[in-house]
Amino acid sequence: MKIIMIGSHLRTTGGITRVIKNYLQGGLGDKVDLEFFPTYYGSNHIINILYFIKQYLKLYFNLVLFKKKYDIAHIHMSYRGSFIRKKYIIRLLNRLNIKIILHMHGSEFKDFFNESTDNQKKEIKDTLNKATIILALGEQWKKYYQTISKAHVISLDNAVFPKINNTLPEEKVYITTMGVLSNRKGTYDLIETALKIKGKIDPKYKFLIAGDGEVEKVKSKVKELNLEDLFIIPGWISDQEKIDEIYRKSIIYVLPSYNEGMPMSILEAMSYGLPIISTNVGSISSVVEEDNGFIINPGDTEILVNLLIDLLNDQSKIKLFEENNRNKISEKYNVYVSLDKIVSLYKSIL
Template identity: 35%
Template structure:
């Protein structure tokens, strides 16, 4: 039997395929929570065009106003990034407080600290005021919690790691997969895509049959130009944004997953790769070191270290037993800490505390 509490999830929704990390996360979270609660997912941003942004924001304010007027007990779970996203969500925080509705402000941003640092003192203080209005603040990593305590307020935020559905489709060993290096995410500097393409040139000198698969939108044209200039057209595949089933297929057929990001919060693709026993190479940024134990459940390098990136890709391609070992540890760590049901249970406990 469902709880009579109404959960209002306020979130962006970008791209024709359903969005970036926050949108994907809130979609699966809302589905899981709907088993126990009445969930309303309110989208505050759908398109990048300014006219459409204003229209969607206005309609979302109207919808939230209507939901807040209902007699049912309710909690507003507001998911935000930085800059314009935070400004939009601050409107909903204040609106909810007018109606005395408990507010959870859930921070998902790889760049919040950098954005905050660039603000004027007055802007920083306004940001602090919004956070202080929230009944609970959720961050994605212990590192982010430390930053919050140093820069926002002394009331500790709650650390709730992201969780994802299990995407494993077979018990095949990684050693039996093709020599394919997989990247999932928005192509560009922030995710380290250019570093990966350059590092892969060195990989091809040793493994001419290796393939690099890049799945995601973003700076596709620029990445294709770099691939062409390095004469790797036949070894690099651009798939664009892909759906869940294609993602599952790639994760279960590739040899290595690489996410050499320069900025991250707590990337969902890392968790998806862990769930499929895929050995991961990533960087010491954001919450990644809290997801991956270096040299145990994955290999971590400094962001921008192209030589280390190519060296670690070759290390895994050269050692199938190491691939299997790291993949098994990654799978075990996913099952222990990062299943979606675990994240959902943690969030349910927070809801209970607010009532």
């Protein structure tokens, strides 16, 4: 099988890139004849536009002039700019009768669709309908895409590599979150939580918020509230060894988001055995259940404070959640299991 996988350049940050890297590192290229084709460079707006034009022309010439053949195009798509770029590629592939798997990642796709004009909504639906199969992140997103597309929709969970974490309990001191620092991710809810919890937990525990976005604004807010002793805000971390060290020294992973798909950061944290506290948005509630963490409503900082205090004082529950999370990753959210499903899907399409 000749497969072209289309997505963001591997230099970019974020969950989509992590998914693609996991597929590549997990050996998808050993199972099929795979070519990875980036269409987004992750730089400033002008460079991104020029890069896309260059890549689109390259793809057009390869397919139309040089008659390069692909059996399937596996396209990773989000919303807004990602949708605009991919719709042109989808039109080209559709005209050439190349089968399309549209792998949807956008945590804000519902907002993107709802805020669109009637003509834009029609264009979105027409684009989705050109897919042979839409891959949705969990059953909740599957049901949503079935309401706006006639394409066949399949639920496929994100996946990560299983890990071994032998860090001693007394060395685990971080209450961690990773991603974009923003209102959408609940960053400021974490600051409010820290304000309410200060003096009620062992001072060895620190909130570690790693990521890009509103880093300086968050630091200013923490300083304004005199919470600098409770926070570590390192910015975006690209060094995998440093990320690994943070997860290993973490005791709880918190993601109080207001909308999500299926966050890779939660799965990564689970792979290290971390208990999860997150919100009932996207497909999170299908991943975080009673045996491995807690689900709250977005913005409910009172419950978040109580859960953190109770969990930090209950090492037996933390140990139980650790074991359950490692098992979940190994059995259900394992990259190697996911790759087998992907290859089976390719075969079924052909």
